[in-house]
Amino acid sequence: MSAGLEGEGVAHIHRQVRLVGILSAAEAAGLVPMPAQQLHAVGYFADALAPVWGLRILDAQVLKLKEGPTSPLLQADLDRLVGMGVVIASAVRHVENPEGLWRLDADYSLNQDFSESILDKARSFERYSTELDFLREVVFALSGLGAVGILSAGNSDASYGNEMIGPQGMVDIASEQSEVNPTARVALRFKELMHPDIALSDAEMVHLYVRELYNRLERNE
Amino acid sequence: MTAFPIFRKLSTAGYGLYPGQDKRSKGLDIEFESGLTLVLGANGLGKTTLVTMLYRMCTGPYDIPKLAGATELGGIKLETKKLPAPERRMFGDRVNDNAENATCTLTLTLGETEIELTRSLANLELLELNVEGCDVLVGEDRYQEVVKEHAGVNTFGDWILVLRHLIFYFEDRRSLVWDPTAQRQLLRLLFLSPASSKEWLEAERDIRQRDSLARNLQNVLQKEERSFSKTEKAASTAGDTRKELGRLEKLQKKEQRRLDELRDEVSILSSAKESARLGALKAESEHESAFRDLERRQLAAIAGAFPSSSDTARYLMAQLISDEECLACGSHSPQTAEDLRARIGQSHCVVCNSVVPKASKAGARGIVKASRELERAGERQEAARKMRDLAEAELANLLTEIQRLAAEVAKRSARIEELASSLPPDEAKLHERRRELATMRTRLETMKRELTQRRKRFSRFIERTSHEILARRDEVQDGFEDFAEGFLLEQCRLVWAPHRDTVGQSGTAIDFPAFDLEMTGADFSTMVRREGPQQVSESQREFIDLAFRMALIQVAGSGGIGSIVIDAPESSLDAVFVTRAADVLIRFSSYVGNRLLITSNLVEGDLIPELIHKGDIESQTSNRVVDLLKVAAPTAATKKLKRDYEKVRSNLFKRAKEK
Numbered sequence: 001m002s003a004g005l006e007g008e009g010v011a012h013i014h015r016q017v018r019l020v021g022i023l024s025a026a027e028a029a030g031l032v033p034m035p036a037q038q039l040h041a042v043g044y045f046a047d048a049l050a051p052v053w054g055l056r057i058l059d060a061q062v063l064k065l066k067e068g069p070t071s072p073l074l075q076a077d078l079d080r081l082v083g084m085g086v087v088i089a090s091a092v093r094h095v096e097n098p099e100g101l102w103r104l105d106a107d108y109s110l111n112q113d114f115s116e117s118i119l120d121k122a123r124s125f126e127r128y129s130t131e132l133d134f135l136r137e138v139v140f141a142l143s144g145l146g147a148v149g150i151l152s153a154g155n156s157d158a159s160y161g162n163e164m165i166g167p168q169g170m171v172d173i174a175s176e177q178s179e180v181n182p183t184a185r186v187a188l189r190f191k192e193l194m195h196p197d198i199a200l201s202d203a204e205m206v207h208l209y210v211r212e213l214y215n216r217l218e219r220n221e
Numbered sequence: 222m223t224a225f226p227i228f229r230k231l232s233t234a235g236y237g238l239y240p241g242q243d244k245r246s247k248g249l250d251i252e253f254e255s256g257l258t259l260v261l262g263a264n265g266l267g268k269t270t271l272v273t274m275l276y277r278m279c280t281g282p283y284d285i286p287k288l289a290g291a292t293e294l295g296g297i298k299l300e301t302k303k304l305p306a307p308e309r310r311m312f313g314d315r316v317n318d319n320a321e322n323a324t325c326t327l328t329l330t331l332g333e334t335e336i337e338l339t340r341s342l343a344n345l346e347l348l349e350l351n352v353e354g355c356d357v358l359v360g361e362d363r364y365q366e367v368v369k370e371h372a373g374v375n376t377f378g379d380w381i382l383v384l385r386h387l388i389f390y391f392e393d394r395r396s397l398v399w400d401p402t403a404q405r406q407l408l409r410l411l412f413l414s415p416a417s418s419k420e421w422l423e424a425e426r427d428i429r430q431r432d433s434l435a436r437n438l439q440n441v442l443q444k445e446e447r448s449f450s451k452t453e454k455a456a457s458t459a460g461d462t463r464k465e466l467g468r469l470e471k472l473q474k475k476e477q478r479r480l481d482e483l484r485d486e487v488s489i490l491s492s493a494k495e496s497a498r499l500g501a502l503k504a505e506s507e508h509e510s511a512f513r514d515l516e517r518r519q520l521a522a523i524a525g526a527f528p529s530s531s532d533t534a535r536y537l538m539a540q541l542i543s544d545e546e547c548l549a550c551g552s553h554s555p556q557t558a559e560d561l562r563a564r565i566g567q568s569h570c571v572v573c574n575s576v577v578p579k580a581s582k583a584g585a586r587g588i589v590k591a592s593r594e595l596e597r598a599g600e601r602q603e604a605a606r607k608m609r610d611l612a613e614a615e616l617a618n619l620l621t622e623i624q625r626l627a628a629e630v631a632k633r634s635a636r637i638e639e640l641a642s643s644l645p646p647d648e649a650k651l652h653e654r655r656r657e658l659a660t661m662r663t664r665l666e667t668m669k670r671e672l673t674q675r676r677k678r679f680s681r682f683i684e685r686t687s688h689e690i691l692a693r694r695d696e697v698q699d700g701f702e703d704f705a706e707g708f709l710l711e712q713c714r715l716v717w718a719p720h721r722d723t724v725g726q727s728g729t730a731i732d733f734p735a736f737d738l739e740m741t742g743a744d745f746s747t748m749v750r751r752e753g754p755q756q757v758s759e760s761q762r763e764f765i766d767l768a769f770r771m772a773l774i775q776v777a778g779s780g781g782i783g784s785i786v787i788d789a790p791e792s793s794l795d796a797v798f799v800t801r802a803a804d805v806l807i808r809f810s811s812y813v814g815n816r817l818l819i820t821s822n823l824v825e826g827d828l829i830p831e832l833i834h835k836g837d838i839e840s841q842t843s844n845r846v847v848d849l850l851k852v853a854a855p856t857a858a859t860k861k862l863k864r865d866y867e868k869v870r871s872n873l874f875k876r877a878k879e880k
Contacts, residue, residue, distance in 0.1 A: 063502040072509035082536055083548015089536050094517035101510035102517065106536075163691050164684070164732060166717030168739070170499040177491075177729070 015058055015077045017122050018046060020086060021132045023110045024119055025139035033090055033107035037068060038150050044069035046138050048159055048173050048183035049209065053134045053202045060174035064165050066098045068154040075104065086114045099167070137203045141210035149217055156216035158182035186212065223411050224332035224372050225774055225783030226388060228253045228816050231275060236323035236342050237316035238267045242851045251847055253818065257810040257836035260820040262849030263866055265856040268820040270315060272788045276389050278327040278338065281361050282309045282345040285381050289393060294403040299378040312342040319343055331371035332779045338364065375419050379410045387770050390787040396766045398738050401720035405733040411777035412690045421686065424679045425724055431675065432725025435668045439481065442661050446474050449654055466640045473633050480626045483619060485727045490616040492721050492730055497612035504605035511598035515591040516543045522565055522584055538571060676724065680731045690734045691717065693776055697736065700772030704808060708764050708801040713740045738765060760798045763790070764805055771809045782814035791821055791828045803831035810836060823869045833877035841874055
């Protein structure tokens with residue numbers, strides 16, 4: 001979970017831009033206000049699939065919980081965005097998860113007064129512009145799973161759903177031991193499986209991976 | 222499915238330690254009925270000998286060397302070897318005729334098959350073997366084949382592992398819950414198909430052998446290099462080249478050794494980093510939970526003070542009070558937070574400071590408790606993060622150091638070769654030897670590369686086969702909870718926690734299937750991983766391990782049944798836990814078909830009366846009681862104090878009736 005090359009302050013801003021990007025894409029996909037757990041799940045997939053687009057993973061390790069990916073760091077950044085007025089929280093409540101841990105639950109949406117200028121500024125840099133495009137693809141792909149599907153998608157994911165990792169175990173999506181995490185590996189595999197004449201775009205790989213998740217969810221049902 | 226031994230009958234003939242009840246009987250004669258059998262005695266009457274005899278009847282004169290004892294299984298070779306002669310004579314040594322004509326006969330079933338065997342107590346030699354009523358050609362090899370076939374295990378070593386880790390609960394037992402190496406071997410042999418189990422064993426053995434060969438070659442190489450260095454020194458002429466070469470070679474050897482050592486350290490530091498990262502994640506999660514718990518309590522307390530139900534306003538206020546952070550400007554504002562907390566404490570409105578109706582006392586107490594918990598969680602989080610950062614930095618430093626050293630060694634190697642090739646012809650011999658050593662090092666590198674490839678293949682194999690074991694995880698966890706329930710006051714569960722370990726003494730670590738224990742405790746509000754037996758009390762330790770064994774027998778056993786033999790369980794129990802312990806033991810013995818054999822001294826505790834009462838033992842003469850005061854040869858103490866012992870025994874049965 002180390003911040004890596006970025007300093008703590010810069011890392012916060014990067015994380016906050018990612019959250020704003022997710023909520024903006026969620027708005028376009030009709031998913032707002034977005035419940036906290038959905039936001040955590042999308043945040044997780046944005047990290048797990050980041051290598052497909054050559055992007056940076058922000059939360060390299062997450063704790064495996066029964067109710068799906070939850071990141072205290074993401075929540076802290078979300079809290080700050082609410083404080084700054086960039087994000088609006090509604091239906092705030094506290095819930096105890098199956099492991100007996102308390103977490104904040106709320107529905108989140110963007111405050112357009114502030115978010116638009118943040119997104120405009122971010123888009124002026126190629127790196128962040130690419131990241132916002134990527135987030136849009138992730139959110140749009142996940143939106144096809146529906147609200148319930150997004151929440152349970154973690155269990156079918158190649159990394160988070162790995163049965164060898166038990167509850168309260170560590171899901172490492174940026175392990176030094178392997179070049180790329182299992183989620184991104186599956187997504188990249190689609191490219192290899194395609195006919196040589198067909199060139200899959202990065203966006204298509206994300207969509208194909210989420211479609212695979214959908215199939216797994218259907219099978220599990 | 223593994224067929225665990227179901228003991229039916231054990232008898233001795235002509236063995237001086239167990240002369241029998243009267244002149245008519247020939248010795249010890251125990252019929253094991255379904256349920257509990259209690260062996261009662263005093264020091265020196267042969268309780269432990271009886272348990273050992275039962276064990277040796279099953280193993281014969283073979284065992285896995287170094288398996289006994291309380292240390293972890295680790296890298297012990299799981300191959301059986303014939304016991305040294307003194308150990309084969311252990312029963313003979315206890316009597317004055319060396320047990321020359323003494324025999325012991327055991328009847329047991331493995332699945333549906335009944336096996337009867339008779340061994341000499343003088344040396345454990347197999348005298349008779351009868352399978353399903355038919356005599357079988359006697360021979361230890363034949364016995365081992367029969368056991369493997371009917372128990373459903375691959376090797377006789379696996380049979381011994383089952384006996385040591387599941388069936389027999391010796392005083393010097395090893396805790397299965399906290400021995401991940403033993404666990405993975407047990408999980409392999411219990412839950413994998415015979416073919417996969419065999420493949421696992423062979424691949425693991427192959428890697429260990431190659432690892433050992435590579436290490437031996439490395440040691441030989443180092444010795445040769447040292448010896449060469451001396452020869453070179455002796456033969457050296459005082460030329461600048463020679464001096465330079467000598468200096469460089471000396472340094473090269475030193476750094477090569479250092480590089481080897483550092484490479485070996487990688488897997489250790491890598492595991493430590495993984496563990497520290499998981500610790501930090503958990504601490505962060507617990508801190509978040511503690512924070513949210515306090516926040517929700519405080520929100521509840523201040524909710525009434527707001528004229529509107531603006532979520533954002535309450536959210537901001539709660540963050541300010543709980544985390545001392547102003548979300549609006551990002552400032553750290555402890556003083557404001559303190560003021561607001563004081564207002565809540567004095568039942569004033571947090572916004573305008575007006576007096577409002579008092580919050581309930583229970584609510585206020587809850588806030589104080591949650592604040593303390595948050596403080597503690599903060600400390601744990603801080604410590605865990607420091608530990609993680611330290612572990613990450615240590616590994617990063619190590620990898621940088623390896624990279625630097627490897628580059629220097631490679632550069633120096635080229636320079637040495639260059640200098641050596643410029644030496645005069647009379648040094649050709651030395652140069653030839655130098656070349657030989659270089660060839661040897663190349664061979665070592667090739668061996669190491671091959672070893673790495675095999676480790677990778679084995680790692681993929683383990684990943685695949687672990688899923689077969691994983692498919693039984695829930696059953697094991699549920700079984701454990703069934704048995705452990707009621708014994709422990711804390712919440713306790715088994716969690717699937719693959720154990721990262723190397724095969725051999727180096728190489729990349731592999732995730733092996735394993736369970737860990739999580740338990741609540743005095744200083745933990747949520748369940749916390751207990752990574753070693755020292756992290757729980759002695760009473761808890763014994764019965765957690767026992768519940769794990771019982772669960773494995775229930776889930777993996779043919780028909781879900783098996784036998785458990787426990788030598789002197791009362792020694793580790795405190796008085797308060799006795800009733801609970803008896804419940805766990807009786808729960809196992811009450812499954813039809815299970816056999817539970819417990820030995821105990823005649824002591825004044827509650828365990829024996831509880832077991833007698835709950836195990837439906839009606840009287841001292843019940844078939845379920847083996848009274849060593851009657852069956853065994855008396856000691857000086859039992860002769861002299863016979864009445865006292867009998868009185869204690871009668872009291873135990875009397876107390877059982879009163880229950």
